[in-house]
Amino acid sequence: MKTVYLVCATGIATSSMLRVKVIDYLESKGIDVEVVQYRVAELSPDRIKADVIVATLAIPPEIEEVVTVINGLSLLTGIGEEETLEAIAKALSEDK
Amino acid sequence: MEAILEQIGGLLANLGPLIVLPVVITVLGLILGMKFAQAIRSGLTLAIAFVGIFLTVGLLGENMAAIGNAFAERTGTGLDVIDIGWPAASALAFGTPVGNAIIPVGIILNIALIFLGLTKTLDVDIWNFWHQAFIGAVVTFITGSFLWGLFAAAVTVLMAIFLADWSQPIIEKYFKLPGISFPHLQSAGYMLLAAPFAWLLNRVAFLRNLKLDPDTIRKRLGIFGEPIFLGLFIGVILAALAGQALTDIILTGINVGAVMLLIPRMVGILMEGLTPVADAARKFMQKRAAGREIYIGLDSAVLIGSPAVIASGLLMIPVEIGLALLLSPLGNRTLPFIDLADGVFVTAMIAPLVAGDVLLTVILGGIVMGIGLIGATLLAPAVTDMVARAGSIDIPVGYTNYTVMSDGAIPHSYIFYYFFQTPVGIAALLSVAFLVLHFFLSKKPLTAEKLFGEKEEAKKK
Numbered sequence: 001m002k003t004v005y006l007v008c009a010t011g012i013a014t015s016s017m018l019r020v021k022v023i024d025y026l027e028s029k030g031i032d033v034e035v036v037q038y039r040v041a042e043l044s045p046d047r048i049k050a051d052v053i054v055a056t057l058a059i060p061p062e063i064e065e066v067v068t069v070i071n072g073l074s075l076l077t078g079i080g081e082e083e084t085l086e087a088i089a090k091a092l093s094e095d096k
Numbered sequence: 097m098e099a100i101l102e103q104i105g106g107l108l109a110n111l112g113p114l115i116v117l118p119v120v121i122t123v124l125g126l127i128l129g130m131k132f133a134q135a136i137r138s139g140l141t142l143a144i145a146f147v148g149i150f151l152t153v154g155l156l157g158e159n160m161a162a163i164g165n166a167f168a169e170r171t172g173t174g175l176d177v178i179d180i181g182w183p184a185a186s187a188l189a190f191g192t193p194v195g196n197a198i199i200p201v202g203i204i205l206n207i208a209l210i211f212l213g214l215t216k217t218l219d220v221d222i223w224n225f226w227h228q229a230f231i232g233a234v235v236t237f238i239t240g241s242f243l244w245g246l247f248a249a250a251v252t253v254l255m256a257i258f259l260a261d262w263s264q265p266i267i268e269k270y271f272k273l274p275g276i277s278f279p280h281l282q283s284a285g286y287m288l289l290a291a292p293f294a295w296l297l298n299r300v301a302f303l304r305n306l307k308l309d310p311d312t313i314r315k316r317l318g319i320f321g322e323p324i325f326l327g328l329f330i331g332v333i334l335a336a337l338a339g340q341a342l343t344d345i346i347l348t349g350i351n352v353g354a355v356m357l358l359i360p361r362m363v364g365i366l367m368e369g370l371t372p373v374a375d376a377a378r379k380f381m382q383k384r385a386a387g388r389e390i391y392i393g394l395d396s397a398v399l400i401g402s403p404a405v406i407a408s409g410l411l412m413i414p415v416e417i418g419l420a421l422l423l424s425p426l427g428n429r430t431l432p433f434i435d436l437a438d439g440v441f442v443t444a445m446i447a448p449l450v451a452g453d454v455l456l457t458v459i460l461g462g463i464v465m466g467i468g469l470i471g472a473t474l475l476a477p478a479v480t481d482m483v484a485r486a487g488s489i490d491i492p493v494g495y496t497n498y499t500v501m502s503d504g505a506i507p508h509s510y511i512f513y514y515f516f517q518t519p520v521g522i523a524a525l526l527s528v529a530f531l532v533l534h535f536f537l538s539k540k541p542l543t544a545e546k547l548f549g550e551k552e553e554a555k556k557k
Contacts, residue, residue, distance in 0.1 A: 009400035009440060012183065012360040013223055016367030017374065037364065040400060041321030058401025060314075077220070077276065077392040078378050 002092045003034045005050040006072070007059065011039035014056040014076060021075050022054060025085045031092055052091045054084075105193040105242025109485075113191030118143040121373055124200055128376035141369030148362035149187040156180060156355045156434075157483065157496075159331070159348055164496040166338035167431070174424050177476045179501040180483065181434025182282075182441075183363045186226040188482045190366075194232035194245040198225045201246070202253045203377055209257060210385050215538065217260040218385055219279045219393035220378040223370055227281040228252040230503050231512050237478040238516045244523075248512050251527050252281060255508065258531075258538035259284040260393050263445065265543045270448035271399055277391035278399070283445040285506040289467070290460040291542065294449035297456050298548055308454040310407035317410040323437045326413075327356035330433065356437060399444040404452035411458045412439030412465070416501070419466045430472040435501040442505075449547060468505020474513055475504045 004022065008015040015037040026033050040055070045062045053059065054072040063069065068091045074080035108116050118139030125135030160178045168176035189195045202225045209215040232249030236242055260279035268274055278284055297303060319325050331352030335345040382390075399405060416432045416439065442461045450456035476499040483498050503509055511530070515523040 009397035010360060010438065012364050013367055014395055014397045016364045017371045019364075020368055020371045021375075039321075039323075041318065041406065055401075056398050060401075060403070073273075073276075073398060076394055076398070078375070078382065079275075079392070 001032050001034055002051045003036065003049055004088070004092070005043075005048070005053045005067075006035060006037045007040055007043065007053055007055040007057070008037075009039060009057060011037050011042070015039075018054055018056065018072050018075050021081075021085070022072075022088065026089065026092070029089050031089060033092065052088060054088060101243045101246070102241065105236075105245075108193035108196050108242075113146050113196065114143050116193075116196045117146065117190060120196055120200065121369070124203075125373045125376060128373065128380045130372065130376045134372055138369045138373050142366060145362055145366035145369055146187060146191065148365060149184070149359065152355060152358045152362050153180070153184045153187070153483070155351065156184065156359065159351045159355070160433075160498075161496045162340070162344075163334050163338045163348065166340075167334055168429075170339050171337050173421060175420060175429055175431040177429045177473055177497040177499050178431050179433040179435050179472065180479070180498050181359070182438065182500060182502045183359045184434070185230060185479070185482075185500040185503055186223075187363060187366065188479075189226045189230040189233055192229065192233040192236070192245075192482065192485075193242050194236055194249050195226065195229035197246060198229040198232065198249050198253070201250055202228070203381070205250060205253050206257060207381055207384060209254065210381075210388065210390070213388075214535070215257050215261055216389055217257050217264075217277045217279055217391045217393045218378075218381050219257060219260070220374060220381070221280065221393055221395045222374050222377060223367060224256075224280050224282070224395055225249075225253065227503060227506065228256065230500070231506075231509055233482055234475055234478040234509065235512060235516050237481050238513070239520060241520070244516070244520055247524065248516070248527065251531050252508055252512070254531055255534045256281040256284060257393070258534040259288060260391065261538035262534075262541050263287055264391055265541045266448050266547065267399070267445065269544055270452065271402065273398070275391055276398075277393050278396050278445065279393040280396040280445075281508060282502060282506055283396035283399075283441055285508050286442055286461075286464045286468075287445040287449065288537075289464050289507045290446045290449055291547075293460055293463055294446070294456070295547060297459065298450060303456060303459075306455055308407070308458075310403035310454055313407035313410060313454065314403060317407075317413075320413055321406070321410055321437075323356035323360070324353040326437050327353035330436065334431075334433075356434065359434075396441060396444045400440045402447065402452065404454055404457065405440055405443050405447050408443040408447060408454050408457040408461060409438075409440030411454070412436075412442055412461050415458060415462050416465050416469075419462060420469055423466060423469055426470070428469045428473055429476070429497070430469045430499055430501060430504065432469075432501050438502060441502060451548070465501075465505055467507075468510075469501065471507075471510035471513070472499045472501050472504025474510055475499055479504075 122139035235248040236245030260277035332349035335348035
């Protein structure tokens with residue numbers, strides 16, 4: 001079971017918008033995930049248990065060093081949505 | 097016509113958000129082309145979110161009632177109006193009759209503007225119509241009229257869209273987000289007020305040379321960015337100052353930390369219900385806007401990543417507390433509380449005005465929030481009324497006063513408050529004049545040259 005963090009500014013608004021899309025897509029591909037929402041301020045490099053982070057904003061560099069971060073903005077604008085979802089699925093199927 | 101609208105408003109108020117919003121959202125979803133099952137799921141999720149929100153806001157209210165007046169009296173600060181924060185306020189705003197109507201109205205207005213070629217912004221962020229619903233609810237409170245509340249909300253929706261066009265160039269340049277604009281009334285409203293001051297500050301050379309480092313600030317103050325810790329500290333401090341017994345102090349700290357975590361979680365459920373509808377709205381609007389140059393209008397939450405924004409957002413915590421105390425003799429009665437956690441929404445669209453300089457951003461934030469605290473104090477009766485009407489919250493009448501620091505501080509909130517202190521006819525004229533001003537702003541977007549001057553721009557390159 002893989003873990004995905006959805007990160008935005010408050011952990012409420014934009015990350016909730018991501019949640020629906022990411023879960024639906026991954027389920028349709030048969031990928032089992034646990035999805036957790038966070039605000040960016042709550043992230044700390046030594047406590048990341050995610051396989052992939054999908055974020056609607058810029059993530060501090062120290063976090064990017066320990067986990068794959070995918071820009072989720074396209075899931076909000078609708079432009080480039082498919083590519084981003086595919087990238088997420090791909091990142092999850094790669095074994096670390 | 098007016099009488100019919102008033103009747104509708106009254107009916108909406110009687111049925112309450114638990115019934116009305118799900119119906120409105122389901123119907124809207126169906127009109128936008130969603131499948132029946134999906135539309136109903138969205139509507140029902142919304143209703144459930146509201147049940148959760150009312151429960152958790154009730155928890156907040158209980159703790160606040162205990163602290164509120166005792167704190168103000170014992171400390172002699174006169175800060176007896178408590179900031180309930182934007183998550184609770186958003187739910188309350190959507191729960192009012194104006195709030196019930198604002199989503200369809202907002203979408204229709206946006207589509208109309210695009211068709212008429214009056215804007216380039218396609219606002220897909222229907223969630224944030226709540227800020228306009230909030231202003232509408234305040235106006236309804238003042239005038240007793242659903243019609244005028246709806247008018248105010250509609251006008252501010254248009255203003256937010258124009259502000260998005262106005263701010264687009266400088267935001268795109270600073271955050272490197274092409275094709276995106278921000279009709280988020282909260283951050284864009286602050287930006288409007290801060291812009292002239294930014295212009296001034298950019299010309300004071302010595303301030304710009306005192307550089308504060310964002311990363312050090314983030315490391316030192318970072319823990320305050322976590323809501324549960326912020327809630328614990330502030331809850332404990334307030335309870336102690338209010339003279340509670342030791343066990344009660346600890347319990348209050350824990351309860352407030354709980355509130356800081358739980359209310360946003362409930363609001364997240366609201367968002368989950370709204371997302372499929374927002375998506376359907378976006379596809380609907382994009383199809384009809386095909387062929388035009390469009391900016392996608394988003395929530396300014398997307399801008400929170402830059403270190404300068406986060407660092408200044410953290411610094412806003414002590415600044416807002418300090419301002420509340422300092423301005424108390426000048427009429428401020430607002431006690432910053434839940435909204436302390438979200439100083440980043442103040443700084444997000446202000447930072448580009450000063451090229452991300454942390455010190456200048458904080459100064460601008462201070463100016464905006466200083467005025468804003470007084471604004472929030474003015475709106476307290478309206479907000480307290482909204483909380484009381486939410487139904488499942490038991491507030492001893494006249495005992496505790498509530499406000500929302502973040503939205504009270506939006507210039508449009510208190511400007512409209514003042515407009516509607518005059519007879520409605522005059523208020524309407526003033527509103528329209530203000531709207532026209534916004535339209536002209538949208539035609540003259542804010543660029544780096546205007547803010548920093550030609551010479552400075554050349555230097556930055």
